[in-house]
Amino acid sequence: MSTSTQVVQDLARREYKYGFITDVEQDIVPRGLSEDVVRLISQKKNEPAWLLDWRLKAYRIWRTMKEPTWANIKYGPIDYQNMIYYAAPKRRPSLESLDEVDPEIRRTFDKLGIPLEEQKLLSGVAVDAVFDSVSVATTFKAKLYELGIIFCSFSDAVQNHPELVRKYLGTVVPYSDNFFASLNSAVFSDGSFAYIPKGVRCPMELSTYFRINARETGQFERTLIIAEDGASVSYLEGCTAPMRDENQLHAAVVELIALDDATIKYSTVQNWYPGDAEGRGGIYNFVTKRGKCLGVNSKITWTQVETGSAITWKYPGCILQGDHSVGEFYSVATTNNWQQADTGTKMIHLGRHTKSTIVSKGISAGHGQNTYRGLVKIAKDAGGARNYSQCDSLLIGDQCGAHTFPYLDIKSSTARVEHEASTSRIGEDQIFYCRQRGLSTEDAINVIVSGFCKEVFRQLPMEFAVEAQKLLSITLEGSVG
């Protein structure tokens, strides 16, 4: 075995860097799911009656639904009755200042390299850190509040702005949307809420870190972002999770609503525990994310870097309802070892002269299986609609797979739809070229992969771009034998 191969294999076997467990006392509801559990969650969170009704409706419809099987992923049956649906840290820290945050939790964030004060001082990012299911600290709230921006945890929004939540909750992803969305609607614990009023540009990147910490606790985040006329906001979501043996289910729902001339940019870096080299453990990430461009000239951009999770099932989509609205989707999905990803986007063109762009980069290594599944639908009345899609796959190693299932459903003759896809491996000649110029094999692969993903990384906010690049090197660069 050559030295470079050795280096590369060592890297491939590198352990998940962010695996650790924090011991914090937790407030836990009984195992399993029933109407009583739904009621208990709602009661613990002191929710109004209409929200409980909504949860119960979701629960009742969920019971009649079947888990979807069409995705190109394989996993053992999930026992929904053997899960804990709500966990909150018992000693709820005061939100006044960072010093009052549980030192245990603070250390966790330090290990993750996202100290709150550093974030606060250096990057000017308002961090709404979600530790398990309840917000621990919210910063810059006051500053945003002056502008009329509401940025808080979902539970706080239910308490303080029930009229907004009631107006928009479930308008993009209804409680009956799909199996996992309905499950989420019934038992969602917490999440983030952002409301940008008319004409306001949010002066900073809003960001949230989600962590799954309590053993065997599924996390059911609910995020709702509303940008009113002429408003604009950029939202970041980043995830790392501790190393665990048992599979953990994560079924989040994200809803975005953009009114006239509004812009929402939603970026995700997902690095949950992918399972070990033999494919044991890892997070099941079954997420429903959807944005609605309700107003004219509105724009929604999804950017995602998916490096973690044992299974990813995720199709951030845009409903382009307003005339001249724009939807964009930029994605990098990597699968290594035994990871499986079935991800892509849905662009539903309803309004006239709507435009969408899809750039998807899939990288498979080890025994990873990577699937792009996308839908571009152009309704009959969506005259002058335009779509450009590009999905490229890179294969590293001979045991992995890359699959592309794009659906193009065109009902308007004035539409213009273009789709391109390619699959290839890193060329020997490319590596040879780099090696000649003094790069090690490892660096060469790194350079080639970052070049491959450049189009997507360019879309990420700076802080995320750096993290994403780092994650990608760890997940991948080592896998070439």
Add this chain to the structure above:
Amino acid sequence: MATMLDSYVAEAERAASAGRQGDPTWLMETRRHALERFTALGFPTTREEEWRFTSLAPIAERRFVLAKNGASALRPQDLDPLRLPGTTAATLVFANGRYVPAASDIRGLPPGVRIDSLGVAMSQPASAIEKHLTRAASADRHAFTALNTAFLLDGAFLSVPDGIQVETPIQFVFLAIGDEPETVAHPRVLVVMGAGSKASIVESYSGAHASPYFTNTVTELFAGEDATLNHYKLQQESAACAHIGAMYVRAARNSTVTCHSISLGGSLVRNEVIVVMDGEGAECTLNGLYFGDGRTLVDNHTTIDHARPHCTSREVYKGILADHARAVFNGKIIVRPDAQKTDAKQTNKALLLSEDAQINTKPELEIFANDVKCTHGAAIGQMDEEAIFYLRARGFGEHEARRMLIQAFAGDVLSRIPIGTLGARLDQELMRRLPGEHR
């Protein structure tokens, strides 16, 4: 629905017992098994992924009866427009799926080449047929292939021995004759090419029926090592036809297979092409052109299965849709584990000429090997206004400019047909069908 299935079953049993004398047991067994599979599968519904956009209601809701042997009704002038330009090595003519020896001509074939009606060939003992028939077209999963196999009575059979090269094209003509309403024919084609052999085959389907009829064809092509096979399927059925065609190709080591599918007629059309690259170094080209107008539904499904390393495939499909026509294109490329050095390229384009035309396109890549080059591209759009402007600025009328651009669009596929003036004739046929043309 169940009663429709029953009527097919009863008829298949009748047809099989009528032809029993002389039929070998393997054949009877094959038919029986296929019939069982067909009853188990039933007609596919839009709930199945493969048929998601194609409703078979026009077939499933009618009781099609097996068409009568049309040999006596066949007039020589029916064949005239179908004859290939230039010389042909052989022409087999089938009326309603049954062989018509009087209209056929097999004199131009080199010695050693075997061509016959499948009905005759099947009844002879221990032929090459048993080794190949249904080996590529399995009745297990595909309901219409099962149905065709259950009615396996006649068809075209061609066997080219090792090393024989047939330079002039061979033609199989399938005609729907007579005007009885709601009839069905199940034509079958089997072609076995020996090592290093070469042949070009033109398979044409047409009919003049004004009342609904149904053609359900299955074609099996086996290309041996180093063989060269060019296949052209011309579908010019009448506007009353439901045409379901499945073609199964097995390409052995270093063989070169080129399949063209030109689909201009019919009201409900499904063309399926399934190619298995079964040996290293095989090359395959699939080209297609389809046109739909009125309320036509044209569905093209292609699968190229790269089962062995070092194979190359190229695919170009183009569609033109007018009026309320709908089209479905599904192009799948599978690269099996260990099929390294695969090189696959697929392009599909559709031109929507009217506000009400629709298309559902799904190019699929399923790749399980790493050292591969696979690309697919899909484009859907209307006519390029700038190109029209360019032509108009140079003195062409709007109508003429549009025609010219459509012709160029289709020409990409038609110009690849190297049989005499056949490409030009199809081009004329297409131009005549365009909206705004005098029919």
